[in-house]
Amino acid sequence: MMQSPVPHEPPIYRRIADRLRQAIKAGEFRDGDRLPGENALMAEYGIARATARQALAVLINEGMAVPRRGSGVYVRQFRPIRRHGSRRLSREQWGTGRAIWDGDTAGRPYAVDEIAVTREQAAEDAARVLGCEEVWVRRRRYSVDGRPVQLATSHFPVELVTGSPITVPDPGPGGVYARLRDLGHAPVHFTEEVRARMPAPDEASRLGLSAGTPVIVVCRTAYAAGGGAVELNTMIMDAASYVLQYDFDV
Amino acid sequence: MMQSPVPHEPPIYRRIADRLRQAIKAGEFRDGDRLPGENALMAEYGIARATARQALAVLINEGMAVPRRGSGVYVRQFRPIRRHGSRRLSREQWGTGRAIWDGDTAGRPYAVDEIAVTREQAAEDAARVLGCEEVWVRRRRYSVDGRPVQLATSHFPVELVTGSPITVPDPGPGGVYARLRDLGHAPVHFTEEVRARMPAPDEASRLGLSAGTPVIVVCRTAYAAGGGAVELNTMIMDAASYVLQYDFDV
DNA sequence: GAGTGGTCTAGACCACGAA
DNA sequence: TCGTGGTCTAGACCACTCC
Numbered sequence: 001m002m003q004s005p006v007p008h009e010p011p012i013y014r015r016i017a018d019r020l021r022q023a024i025k026a027g028e029f030r031d032g033d034r035l036p037g038e039n040a041l042m043a044e045y046g047i048a049r050a051t052a053r054q055a056l057a058v059l060i061n062e063g064m065a066v067p068r069r070g071s072g073v074y075v076r077q078f079r080p081i082r083r084h085g086s087r088r089l090s091r092e093q094w095g096t097g098r099a100i101w102d103g104d105t106a107g108r109p110y111a112v113d114e115i116a117v118t119r120e121q122a123a124e125d126a127a128r129v130l131g132c133e134e135v136w137v138r139r140r141r142y143s144v145d146g147r148p149v150q151l152a153t154s155h156f157p158v159e160l161v162t163g164s165p166i167t168v169p170d171p172g173p174g175g176v177y178a179r180l181r182d183l184g185h186a187p188v189h190f191t192e193e194v195r196a197r198m199p200a201p202d203e204a205s206r207l208g209l210s211a212g213t214p215v216i217v218v219c220r221t222a223y224a225a226g227g228g229a230v231e232l233n234t235m236i237m238d239a240a241s242y243v244l245q246y247d248f249d250v
Numbered sequence: 251m252m253q254s255p256v257p258h259e260p261p262i263y264r265r266i267a268d269r270l271r272q273a274i275k276a277g278e279f280r281d282g283d284r285l286p287g288e289n290a291l292m293a294e295y296g297i298a299r300a301t302a303r304q305a306l307a308v309l310i311n312e313g314m315a316v317p318r319r320g321s322g323v324y325v326r327q328f329r330p331i332r333r334h335g336s337r338r339l340s341r342e343q344w345g346t347g348r349a350i351w352d353g354d355t356a357g358r359p360y361a362v363d364e365i366a367v368t369r370e371q372a373a374e375d376a377a378r379v380l381g382c383e384e385v386w387v388r389r390r391r392y393s394v395d396g397r398p399v400q401l402a403t404s405h406f407p408v409e410l411v412t413g414s415p416i417t418v419p420d421p422g423p424g425g426v427y428a429r430l431r432d433l434g435h436a437p438v439h440f441t442e443e444v445r446a447r448m449p450a451p452d453e454a455s456r457l458g459l460s461a462g463t464p465v466i467v468v469c470r471t472a473y474a475a476g477g478g479a480v481e482l483n484t485m486i487m488d489a490a491s492y493v494l495q496y497d498f499d500v
Numbered sequence: 501g502a503g504t505g506g507t508c509t510a511g512a513c514c515a516c517g518a519a
Numbered sequence: 520t521c522g523t524g525g526t527c528t529a530g531a532c533c534a535c536t537c538c
């Protein structure tokens with residue numbers, strides 16, 4: 001029946017959300033703490049269920065809170081991984097049998113699963129960048145501390161890599177870049193495009209993302225000495241789990 | 251009264267959202283097209299108002315659709331700006347009287363407003379990076395095609411820049427980097443940290459962001475030849491309006 | 501003025517988690 | 520078992536946009 005009493009003020013659910021957000025920032029609720037639930041808000045403010053839900057939905061969609069069914073709504077916790085752009089792709093890393101990924105996690109244990117290697121018709125953008133009709137595609141998922149954090153999809157021109165270890169699940173020490181070097185197509189230049197957006201439903205489920213979590217999309221192209229593109233790698237990362245770092249001189 | 255008929259299927263609102271999403275991807279709705287509204291969904295699926303709203307809220311929170319009050323829900327349009335990381339900060343740009351920003355917009359007109367220059371106590375992180383207690387802070391907002399796309403906040407150590415044009419709204423040709431060079435503290439190295447998250451309410455309103463739009467946060471530190479940090483610049487960008495590009499060699 | 505999305509109420513049943 | 524969040528109905532009034 002009643003609307004917000006004064007027309008030009010924010011609606012009730014906004015004011016409640018603002019209060020909770022402020023309380024979180026002020027430290028009244030710490031990372032992982034349980035927030036007042038729907039019932040608590042209904043009682044405290046004398047509002048309907050849907051309105052209390054709406055207030056909590058604001059924080060959830062902002063990524064500040066995470067709902068846990070049957071338990072409550074909790075303040076979100078962050079533990080970003082630092083991923084070095086320019087530094088991590090230096091030749092020392094993949095030249096000496098280390099996988100690139102090692103450099104990202106700063107010692108934290110990681111896991112790779114959902115590995116799939118297939119030969120496919122190249123999508124339009126991949127065909128344009130790599131300059132070929134058909135590609136080998138390597139898909140996999142990375143997890144840190146038992147939590148999935150990244151989906152990666154690499155494309156390679158068939159003419160370059162067919163018959164090499166790049167076309168099998170485990171490419172051996174040093175990863176695919178070491179194999180490209182073995183084939184005489186060592187990458188010497190990289191371009192990375194960085195975007196951010198909300199995840200598609202399948203991405204959200206594969207990464208275990210709750211509402212209010214964007215993904216960072218990094219699209220990396222690796223070029224060999226001749227100037228040709230030898231790999232196109234699209235990475236979809238849980239934005240709450242990553243900090244990307246790029247260093248460069250003038 | 252009725253719930254979703256089969257327990258393990260997705261709820262009604264999800265299925266409707268999925269259908270709409272698929273229709274958008276299939277091209278049945280193009281950028282800027284109007285989607286079926288709440289009333290249309292209620293009639294088509296025989297559902298309550300709140301359920302139709304919930305279905306549309308999914309797409310809105312995914313950033314695929316934008317609600318327009320009194321009008322309808324529309325498919326979102328993207329027009330990203332390409333921002334070059336390593337290339338754009340080359341000395342030619344800011345050494346010759348051009349503002350850095352020119353390189354970003356690829357010829358599209360841009361505007362700067364909400365400029366404020368103040369002297370402040372440094373926040374903890376700024377103090378640590380810049381190694382000083384007090385800082386000059388330059389805040390401003392950038393717009394392209396009449397739409398705000400970026401909020402920027404630069405910090406400078408007081409000892410370095412007090413009395414220079416950096417402490418007034420218009421620092422002159424070449425921008426603050428040209429003035430730092432004039433002062434003998436030309437930046438020679440940059441570090442950029444890139445994150446993504448959902449915007450805080452004030453950021454959303456200053457950037458005019460609708461729900462479902464994340465922001466990209468770039469935190470750039472500029473270092474002079476001696477190795478000291480001379481600027482700390484935090485940029486908050488509408489993620490739907492930007493593609494960041496970084497180039498680097500092995 | 502008709503139609504749109506925005507907010508709100510007052511109920512209901514469900515699946516799930518913890519005790 | 521009980522409280523939690525998840526889904527849904529059937530109404531209501533409002534501000535806004537478009538015609």
